[in-house]
Amino acid sequence: TNVVAEPPVAPCPMALFCTPPANDRDGAAHIVQVAVGKEHGLFLTDEGQVYSWGTSSSTDKQMAQLGRSAQGLQAQEPAKVGDKLRDKLVVQIACGAEHCMVLTKEGELFVWGNNTAGQLGVGWTPTKGVKRDKEQTAVSRPRQVTIKENMPVRSISCAPESSACVLENGEVYIWGAISHFMFNEGSRYGPGENICVPVRVRGTPPHDFKDRKLVADQVAVCRDQLACTIAPSSLEDHLQNYITSLRRRSAQLIALTRAPDRGMMGSTGSGVHPADRLNIPKSAVQHLNEEFVEEIRKLEREINEKDSDRKQLESELKSIARGVTICDQQEQALNDDASALEIKRNELTGDANAARRALDSQLNDNRHFKESNKTMKLQLLKQREEKELKLLALMQKLSDLKQQKGEFDARTRLLDNLQRGQLGNASGTSSDDVLTVVDGKRMELEATHPQVLSGAGQFCGMREVIGISNHALHDIYGALREVSSTSGGVDNLAIEEVLESNFKLRKEVNGLIEDALKEACNMIEKKDGFFEEACNKKAQKDNPLNRNQGGDRGGNSLFGGFFGGFG
Numbered sequence: 258t259n260v261v262a263e264p265p266v267a268p269c270p271m272a273l274f275c276t277p278p279a280n281d282r283d284g285a286a287h288i289v290q291v292a293v294g295k296e297h298g299l300f301l302t303d304e305g306q307v308y309s310w311g312t313s314s315s316t317d318k319q320m321a322q323l324g325r326s327a328q329g330l331q332a333q334e335p336a337k338v339g340d341k342l343r344d345k346l347v348v349q350i351a352c353g354a355e356h357c358m359v360l361t362k363e364g365e366l367f368v369w370g371n372n373t374a375g376q377l378g379v380g381w382t383p384t385k386g387v388k389r390d391k392e393q394t395a396v397s398r399p400r401q402v403t404i405k406e407n408m409p410v411r412s413i414s415c416a417p418e419s420s421a422c423v424l425e426n427g428e429v430y431i432w433g434a435i436s437h438f439m440f441n442e443g444s445r446y447g448p449g450e451n452i453c454v455p456v457r458v459r460g461t462p463p464h465d466f467k468d469r470k471l472v473a474d475q476v477a478v479c480r481d482q483l484a485c486t487i488a489p490s491s492l493e494d495h496l497q498n499y500i501t502s503l504r505r506r507s508a509q510l511i512a513l514t515r516a517p518d519r520g521m522m523g524s525t526g527s528g529v530h531p532a533d534r535l536n537i538p539k540s541a542v543q544h545l546n547e548e549f550v551e552e553i554r555k556l557e558r559e560i561n562e563k564d565s566d567r568k569q570l571e572s573e574l575k576s577i578a579r580g581v582t583i584c585d586q587q588e589q590a591l592n593d594d595a596s597a598l599e600i601k602r603n604e605l606t607g608d609a610n611a612a613r614r615a616l617d618s619q620l621n622d623n624r625h626f627k628e629s630n631k632t633m634k635l636q637l638l639k640q641r642e643e644k645e646l647k648l649l650a651l652m653q654k655l656s657d658l659k660q661q662k663g664e665f666d667a668r669t670r671l672l673d674n675l676q677r678g679q680l681g682n683a684s685g686t687s688s689d690d691v692l693t694v695v696d697g698k699r700m701e702l703e704a705t706h707p708q709v710l711s712g713a714g715q716f717c718g719m720r721e722v723i724g725i726s727n728h729a730l731h732d733i734y735g736a737l738r739e740v741s742s743t744s745g746g747v748d749n750l751a752i753e754e755v756l757e758s759n760f761k762l763r764k765e766v767n768g769l770i771e772d773a774l775k776e777a778c779n780m781i782e783k784k785d786g787f788f789e790e791a792c793n794k795k796a797q798k799d800n801p802l803n804r805n806q807g808g809d810r811g812g813n814s815l816f817g818g819f820f821g822g823f824g
Contacts, residue, residue: 296355321355321396356376364409366410366422367401367402368402368420378455380453404422404430413476416478419431422455426472429461435479436456473487545672573644574641578641580633584634584637588627588634591626
């Protein structure tokens, strides 16, 4: 933040080069974002605090753009914007020519500054010949703007006299000058829409990629046009894409740093085909590829079946919801009829017995209808709960199947690239490094299998064999990190997943062997049941009491002792 720069050559009406005070009491020493307007600017610190600075003019519009009270040289020094932002954590800032917008961590939108073009979105209805008051032309303190109730804002952007934002569900809203031009100078506005309130951009095309819904993410606006980036609507998918992108960039940087030492030998460094380096028979690769293709087809069939079941359940839930709505409507109608009948009954005189009996019969029928309607509603609610639980389990199963299919797709591409010698070339990753690590750890995994170790060396017992195998597992787990540091492309990520799957399988095998070993040791230590009877068989024969007893019990001491225990 303590940047030293030469002042501009030409005179400028605002302080372009500024430095926060050296004795900053708030400790906000790191600036993470900066935005400038015509004669003002904002910066955001890593603590989520907003600072503003600008001209020393005393006009209402120019002072409003600071969002705080300041005059003269005091305005040119960055100072914190307080009021409603005092307890807020800001994550994004934007500046127009004479207005500002900030976005908080909770998705709240705050604005201030000049509002002559409706760029703040605080709302007023333009009327020809009617002069606006001061509050409508400028807002000097941060004011919250609610775009859609209970819908957080995802990102914001400003143009000189325009503003825009993207909501969490991907809807894009605009207001100010851009709204005037994009809605054909206001002729395409709907009821209640105008230049001074946020208006949704209609007709944005849907985007789907690999069974994932993509929505607008970041937005940029100009006078009469806007542009948006797209991202997965699910936060988990968005973060996964970000992690994959970081890995790919890391792999590219590693490849660049190692490039001078690798010479001109290509991706493998030695000019040898990757499949030949691993001594993989072509028939084995082809057979494995066929297995993967068959597994993918099987998973696709299961996914289609589950997806069909999902659509069926959603249709049934909609039908149940309509039934519940009908029951609610019937309940309301029956309550209204009962109230009307009660009023009529109370208005009858003492001589109208026949009419009273008729009303009592109608009231009794009304109660029966209520009970029947209530029973029907309870049945529908129970069915809805059961269907929702089934749908939840089905969605989880569908997600697992799609994940498995993605893994097999990645492994199929890996085999194809391995056969063609194009492993890792697409992203600039060093495939030779990845294959060297994986091949070495694969051989180590095979050589340290408990069955191999128990017959290939002199060990004190099975415990020592399991200990050596577990030690090798820890070494292989460390190799996963090595592969992660050198991988970033789709191929290398598939290699990492395969190695991790083998690691998990070996760990389960070692765990089963350890459990069996413990169980055997416990049985030997306890010496109960059959083993105890077998060990004491000779002693029972030598017992005088057993010799004196005849019959089957004396002839078979083992079974005699067994059945004697129940006596």
